[in-house]
């Protein structure tokens with residue numbers, strides 16, 4: 056037995072080391088076959104001895120459980136954002152502010168890093184093992200994405216032991232950026248397009264979207280990558296940002312190779328310029344440089360204002376621009392019928408991807424910039440999704456060019472267009488217009504709405520053209536046509552089964568998402584949340600008057616008018632009836648009301664802070680509310696008790712200052728048991 060245990064440990068160590076060489080250092084030491092052999096041996100031994108499987112085993116990266124909801128996690132040290140600078144002057148100002156904040160005779164060194172354009176992540180290690188990972192969220196509360204982060208091979212499940220590290224580093228937090236290489240992102244998009252799935256706008260969106268997938272098995276197949284840049288360990292007195300990066304590297308994390316220590320702001324500016332040139336050669340997207348005061352002691356003295364530190368700043372690179380020719384101007388019809396102009400361009404490579412179209416927003420914009428077919432224009436790709444036309448290069452304009460005219464008819468269905476007073480857009484008023492139908496369905500299935508994975512733009516186009524889809528409710532009838540769908544060329548049995556599964560799963564979406572998905576004009580996700588929270592069910596919203604709707608906090612007249620109009624349409628009413636039959640949620644499920652007698656919790660106000668070991672935060676909250684207490688997020692004089700878990704931070708301090716009673720986890724458990732016994 057002992058030798059099997061030893062062999063398993065040995066295999067794990069070898070595989071870990073090869074993962075490190077391959078994914079972190081990009082210097083594989085063995086062939087794929089040799090690697091697979093090790094992995095297979097480990098898998099076989101673990102199958103025979105399941106009791107020897109540990110969570111840090113390389114075989115345990117990809118779980119099979121779906122993440123039903125992404126639990127909120129508090130960042131004990133807030134994840135700050137950075138103020139932006141765009142010029143040398145602004146960098147000089149930053150340098151001055153830093154020096155003003157420190158003693159006169161202090162020397163300041165800066166570390167300049169690349170600003171990676173991805174999604175930031177915080178990963179917590181306990182006893183050297185990956186415990187949890189979370190998104191940045193609003194900086195204070197993020198969402199737990201542990202299952203998905205575990206699948207990323209450049210993130211160690213267990214840290215490397217390195218004797219040269221002069222710190223304990225037992226429990227610590229690592230922060231960094233998750234991203235996709237441009238080539239990997241493009242390959243992924245091509246595959247998605249082939250399968251009829253919605254493509255991602257850029258590597259950053261693609262990364263953020265992937266991190267929020269419920270199935271870690273799908274995440275594992277996506278080419279996610281990492282660069283880490285911050286190590287936080289409360290038990291150790293770390294010295295500088297440079298040391299931070301070097302230790303991260305020794306622990307087995309991937310750290311970007313381009314960082315430079317500078318002794319003056321002039322040197323910082325030089326390095327920023329070098330990085331801007333380097334940008335063209337990189338395999339991943341960056342949108343600037345980050346300049347950090349190197350000494351952690353000085354960082355602490357400088358502190359932060361509101362959401363950004365005083366000790367760091369971002370230097371944003373200019374948007375990338377290039378020239379090309381407008382081949383034609385086409386008009387696109389959206390789900391609301393709004394007709395938007397698009398410039399069809401001579402394809403041109405810009406910032407790693409080929410640009411062949413740019414939005415022109417609306418007809419007024421065309422007029423303002425006087426954009427014409429045949430013009431040579433400057434195009435720009437900012438941090439944003441869609442490239443735009445910056446200006447026309449007039450001296451290149453062909454002599455016979457003609458001013459662009461507004462559209463007269465809908466380019467798709469040919470019906471007459473309408474321009475409401477005071478609006479810049481032209482509208483196609485035919486709700487049966489195929490482009491509107493497609494746009495509505497796309498919105499319904501999109502991520503913020505019913506989130507039907509796999510039902511993207513090209514599949515919707517195909518299903519509308521083949522007559523399978525016209526209204527929202529048709530989506531839930533697709534299962535009756537499974538054989539016909541499978542028979543469509545290029546759609547396989549597997550992908551249709553997956554699609555039908557995600558359609559079924561979407562029925563679990565809460566009422567506010569369903570309300571948003573209906574695509575009522577002006578009802579965005581925020582308004583949908585407010586309306587749903589106020590009216591609790593669709594029936595009560597549908598029977599409300601315009602005045603009653605306007606009474607809802609932050610809901611104005613245009614929204615309420617639009618809601619009334621939507622529900623008075625008989626066609627819409629019919630669709631809603633069908634969606635109800637399909638089993639979508641048109642009300643919030645009643646919160647359980649438990650009648651409780653007198654007990655410790657009843658009528659008292661609680662704040663939770665720190666990490667609990669025997670409950671999740673949600674479970675603790677549920678217990679408190681079940682017994683008639685309430686839970687709030689911040690400590691005030693009205694708070695009766697603060698439940699403090701491990702590593703409780705500022706909330707605990709505040710409670711102490713205000714003299715509020717503090718419960719530890721054991722006391723809390725006792726009170727729960729007492730209440731249960733009552």
Ligand code: IVH
Pocket residue numbers: 134135136137168169170171172173174175176191231232284345364367369
């Ligand atoms: S430091 C307070 N370093 O930029 C320090 N951030 O606007 C803040 N980012 O949310 C983070 N590369 O997602 C830092 N080398 C780098 C970075 C970096 C990219 C992102 C990060 C953060 C945002 C700040």
